[in-house]
Amino acid sequence: MSDLERWRLVKQFTVYQAALLSHGYDPALLHGTAFGRWPLAIQRITLPVIHALQHAVIDNEIPLMREVYHNSSFNNDIDFDESLIHSKHIIHWYAAAGNFDQFFRIKPVPACDFDDRRGPFYAPKLAAANAAWRAVTADPKRLRGKSVKQALQEWLEEHAAEYGLLHKGKPNATGIEDIAKVANWRPNGGAPATPEDAPEPSGGFGQTGPLVQENPYSGSFRSDLDDEIPF
Structure with missing residues (x-):
């Protein structure tokens, strides 16, 4: 446990x-030291928060859990060296302002995107499988006369260098086949029927003709069973 x-x-x-x-400073290091005797750099960086918290208490935005006054006859003469605020009220105060700090309301770290090559958890093969899946599903022409697995492998071979799938300068056939199996949404094999090209849009400027959606997943299937992925 850190300090x-x-x-x-x-x-x-x-x-x-x-x-x-x-x-991010440990209060124990300045315990018993008046604010005016703190290092100047720490005074400058903390003074805005100190004033903001004091004003929030005075304006009843933040309740005190322990109220101490310099002079009991003046309720607004709060002794901020002794008065205490509960942490939950500080957290709520930061949240209401939409602010984060280094202790009470820490800004969450965004989840690492598997496509982010700079991320600490970037996995090239996982990224390749997802990229191949997106590319093939977005372009039905890639499935013409091919099984899903073959179309995925073809795309992966084209982008082998990009995802570190080369062996001695050539696409790594074994690695590519394994990745294609992961991305394959038709593991039982079968080549989709060859889709027809959509007709050119009709009409003049600003007019769009009806779109004919290609269906790469219909038609008969030939026997082309993939092996199961060894996990």
Whole structure:
């Protein structure tokens, strides 16, 4: 457990502790030190949050869990060195403002996209399988006279270098076949009937004729069973 993580055991904070934690500083390092004696760099970066939290308390936007005053005759003379705010109210305050910090409301890290080559979890074969699936399903002409697996393999061979599917400078047939099996939505084989070309749109400028949707998945099937994927 890091020094900051230990502070998650605490549920109530002064505005100074909250400001330090919000910027990733351990309040224990400045415990007992007045704000004016903090390093100038830390003063500059935390002062806006300190003032914002103080004003939110004074304006009753944030309730105090422990109220301490310098002079009991003046309710607005709050001792912010001793008064405490619950962490849940600080989190709600940040959320209401749409802001994030480094401790109370940490901005979530977006999930890694499998297509993001810069991501730490990028898997070339997974990306290749998805890319081949998208390419073949989006272009019915690729299925003319071929089984789904053959069409996928053909696309993967064309893009072998892009996805690291080369062996001694040539497409890696074994690796490509395995990836095609993963992307194959017709594992039982069969070549779809050859689709006909859609007619040219009729009409003049600005007019569009009826579209004839090609159906690469209809027709009879020939025996072309793929082996099961060994997992």
